[in-house]
Amino acid sequence: MRVVIYTPKIYTYGAMLIGGILKEKGYKVHLSKNFDKTLFLKADVVIYSLYSTLHILDDNIKNSIKYLKNIKKKLKIYVAGCVSTYPEIILNEMDVDGVIIGEGELITPKILEGDNEGLAYKEGDEIVINYPKEKPELNHPIPLIPNDIGKQNIRGANVYIETHRGCLGNCTFCQVPKFFGKSIRSREIDDIIREVLEFKKRGAKRIAISGGTGSLYNFKKSVDKNKFLELLEKLSSILGKNNISVPDMRVDYVDEEILEGIKNYTIGWVFFGLESGSNKILRDMKKGTNREKNLNAIKLAKDCGVKVAGSFIVGYPTETEKDYLLTKDFIVDAELDDIFVSIAEPIPTTELAKLVVDTPKEENPIFIEYKNNMSLAEYRCFDLYLHAEMWKSNPRILTKQLVNIYLNDAKQQGEDIRKITNLLFKYKEYIKRY
Numbered sequence: 001m002r003v004v005i006y007t008p009k010i011y012t013y014g015a016m017l018i019g020g021i022l023k024e025k026g027y028k029v030h031l032s033k034n035f036d037k038t039l040f041l042k043a044d045v046v047i048y049s050l051y052s053t054l055h056i057l058d059d060n061i062k063n064s065i066k067y068l069k070n071i072k073k074k075l076k077i078y079v080a081g082c083v084s085t086y087p088e089i090i091l092n093e094m095d096v097d098g099v100i101i102g103e104g105e106l107i108t109p110k111i112l113e114g115d116n117e118g119l120a121y122k123e124g125d126e127i128v129i130n131y132p133k134e135k136p137e138l139n140h141p142i143p144l145i146p147n148d149i150g151k152q153n154i155r156g157a158n159v160y161i162e163t164h165r166g167c168l169g170n171c172t173f174c175q176v177p178k179f180f181g182k183s184i185r186s187r188e189i190d191d192i193i194r195e196v197l198e199f200k201k202r203g204a205k206r207i208a209i210s211g212g213t214g215s216l217y218n219f220k221k222s223v224d225k226n227k228f229l230e231l232l233e234k235l236s237s238i239l240g241k242n243n244i245s246v247p248d249m250r251v252d253y254v255d256e257e258i259l260e261g262i263k264n265y266t267i268g269w270v271f272f273g274l275e276s277g278s279n280k281i282l283r284d285m286k287k288g289t290n291r292e293k294n295l296n297a298i299k300l301a302k303d304c305g306v307k308v309a310g311s312f313i314v315g316y317p318t319e320t321e322k323d324y325l326l327t328k329d330f331i332v333d334a335e336l337d338d339i340f341v342s343i344a345e346p347i348p349t350t351e352l353a354k355l356v357v358d359t360p361k362e363e364n365p366i367f368i369e370y371k372n373n374m375s376l377a378e379y380r381c382f383d384l385y386l387h388a389e390m391w392k393s394n395p396r397i398l399t400k401q402l403v404n405i406y407l408n409d410a411k412q413q414g415e416d417i418r419k420i421t422n423l424l425f426k427y428k429e430y431i432k433r434y
């Protein structure tokens, strides 16, 4: 059986992993990040591995499915990936044979053999959902690594590899605990090393560790610093410290030893999800941190010689002008080395999505018209970028070009999130049930 896994624009780790598993089971598998009609029409099964709600609304993706279905009636088309936690929406929006729900290692091969475990599909007007019975172990075969992996650039890395799954956090905007669960499952170090050696052999030079919070690797009842540091040391000895990054960290899961490890065995940056300078908004987001803890962690990292990037979320439905100004103040106090700003994205199945559908549109910052043809959320995103640029440890001159980059980014985010929000309103009943 020929299988194509389509992963729009980037090779995701999850798609490569499922490719590796299917290949090991004897399937002929191709991984493609572009819609290649000839390749797709030769397949018996095409799996659309989708990682953004926007993919469900993307006309190019929808039209590609229609095209394939028209020409090759027997072709089976499934959707998989992190969008699969809301199968009802996908099955109503896309003409596919089914949705492979959640973590796909165990169920995908069975579904290709005709089993329904882990599959959601339509039967007439009814939607049938068979949730997977168990979660997979994490030691797996070598992923299907494409030849051009060395050319891929995702925030500076060729690939984000997986060391563990799950997160202890409750952040209202995040899908990680819902998709992977709240208990931590970790891979063996030897298994990770074997995989990294293979990525290196196939041309990958820079690798990042994905999965919520890097230092939760091997977490049992507490953080296992020794294992985390051993992992970093081994990865660094293979690729060199300048080619390893552990971008995502929670401020409450770092200490001096962990930060020393980040400095000694990686590019020497941490990326904290700081989100807001307002304790009220951090509570609304169930972030489990506060302004003081955030400032302390930033200081600790800097004292250890680690560079700190922070990400912020604006346009949260409950964010007031005062909350927003507190975020601006926080940025002045924090003196970060780099800053990323996002408008709150309500991913279906998250608490934020429920809050968004319970908030009248005229009260949602993404729909409130503000200044210069921008919504309030877009304006705050743009304004915070400009503000942050002046208060970074190493401020850049705000050229017209840089201002335009930030302006366009804020407007694009606004447009995307309005589309997603309208989708949520269309499926309000499902959103409230998730």
Ligand code: SF4
Pocket (backbone or CB within 6 Å): 167, 168, 169, 170, 171, 174, 175, 176, 177, 211, 212, 213, 250, 273
């Ligand atoms: S944002 Fe980070 S800390 Fe919060 S739930 Fe998601 S992965 Fe966990």
